[in-house]
Amino acid sequence: MEESIILKIKSKLEELSKMERRLGEYILSHAEEIVDENTGSLAKKAGISPATVVRFCKSIGLQGFAQLKIKLYADVSGENGKIYTDISPNEDVPLxxxxxxxxxxxxxxxxxxxxxxxxxxxxxxxxxxxxxxxxxxxxxxxxxxxxxxxxxxxxxxxxxxxxxxxxxxxxxxxxxxxxxxxxxxxxxxxxxxxxxxxxxxxxxxxxxxxxxxxxxxxxxxxxxxxxxxxxxxxxxxxxxxxxxxxxxxxxxxxxxxxxxxxxxxxxxxxxxxxxxxxxxxxxx
Incomplete structure (x- = not known):
């Protein structure tokens, strides 16, 4: 099973720079809201620069902010939810x-x-x-x-x-x-x-x-x-x-x-x- 991104952020906090740690703590406190943010709006709310968002993603082993949002959404949605899309496989037309x-x-x-x-x-x-x-x-x-x-x-x-x-x-x-x-x-x-x-x-x-x-x-x-x-x-x-x-x-x-x-x-x-x-x- 793929590692939870929330647990990964928690484990990495002490290794991050001061600004990256601030962002990590903000994300942990607002995980459900992050999926609706863009880089600029998240940076503004967390009190850091957009560049810090990019560096943070790389520091925790991700390619970028889009990948972080997908993994966060998977965490907060749970394994049984429609994690990535609004369609499930082989749904009946009436449903x-x-x-x-x-x-x-x-x-x-x-x-x-x-x-x-x-x-x-x-x-x-x-x-x-x-x-x-x-x-x-x-x-x-x-x-x-x-x-x-x-x-x-x-x-x-x-x-x-x-x-x-x-x-x-x-x-x-x-x-x-x-x-x-x-x-x-x-x-x-x-x-x-x-x-x-x-x-x-x-x-x-x-x-x-x-x-x-x-x-x-x-x-x-x-x-x-x-x-x-x-x-x-x-x-x-x-x-x-x-x-x-x-x-x-x-x-x-x-x-x-x-x-x-x-x-x-x-x-x-x-x-x-x-x-x-x-x-x-x-x-x-």
Whole structure:
């Protein structure tokens, strides 16, 4: 059986440097929380430098922080849990469906409880005042950003959504300063998203983050943040499932909050767009 990483850290503490020992003691006291951290956030919480995290991992015989998180997760999950992924071998379809339904319902309920109604209202007001809305998300967050674009475009809002972050960076650098940039990122640490946010801030745009992390780099940069539930808590996700559902639910709440404040106009635009699409794309 593979040695417990927690026991290994305990046995190595006295051999480590002062800063590495401080990190080791922090990890032992917060083992379950470490799996959700990145190098920077862990270093900040433990009161050490990111370089110390790298040195610590090598001192205990690991290749890097990612390997440490996997081994920690294995320890805190126990041998009978789904240690590495959210899928077990040879599961029956009804069981898969039942488990997913439970996880989706839980994620959406927790997001509904977590949502700050005042923040949603403030963002809805910003959407009303901005001539152009720029929105970006990478990976699964791209799907959420695309859903935002589809919904708000149908009610007449000018939305710019590009997956190519270089092209979007050019657009942001020349955007009207009254425009709004919305960044969708579950972790709040996606490099491309953070860099685009820096451009938006330098340009003087209004900024919003839709994210799970309240202490992320992205959250600290924006004017307003709308938080959702974190979703999956496994090391190697087979796919973004409940986290994506939480993002989509959050965007829907924002959309309906906006539409309810502009009900007649929004419903009129929805009727018009539906009629035009049916007219232009009907079979002759």
């Amino acid at each position: 898969i469906a039942e488990e997913l339904a439970i996880r989706f319902n839980q994620s959406i309920s927790q997001t509904a409880n977590k949502l700050d109604a005042e923040a949603v209202d403030q963002v809805a007001g910003m959407l009303d005042a901005c001539p152009v809305i720029y929105v970006y998300g990478l990976g699964a967050s791209h799907v959420a950003a695309e859903d935002f674009t589809q919904k708000f475009s149908r009610i007449g809002k000018a939305v710019v959504h590009m997956q190519d972050h270089h092209l979007l960076a050019s657009s942001l650098a020349n955007a009207d300063q009254n425009s709004l940039f919305i960044a969708v990122s579950n972790s709040g640490e996606t490099i491309e998203t953070v860099k685009l946010m820096k451009i938006a801030k330098q340009r003087g745009l209004r900024t919003v983050a839709i994210t799970q992390k309240q202490d992320s780099t992205l959250t600290e940069m924006v004017d307003f943040a709308v938080f959702h539930h974190g979703g999956e808590a496994v090391m190697l996700r087979s796919a973004a499932t409940t986290s994506l559902a939480a993002q989509l639910f959050t965007i829907n709440v924002l959309y309906f909050a906006y539409v309810s404040k502009h009900y007649s106009e929004a419903v009129g635009r929805l009727k018009t767009s539906k009629s035009r699409i049916q007219t232009f794309f009907r079979k002759d």
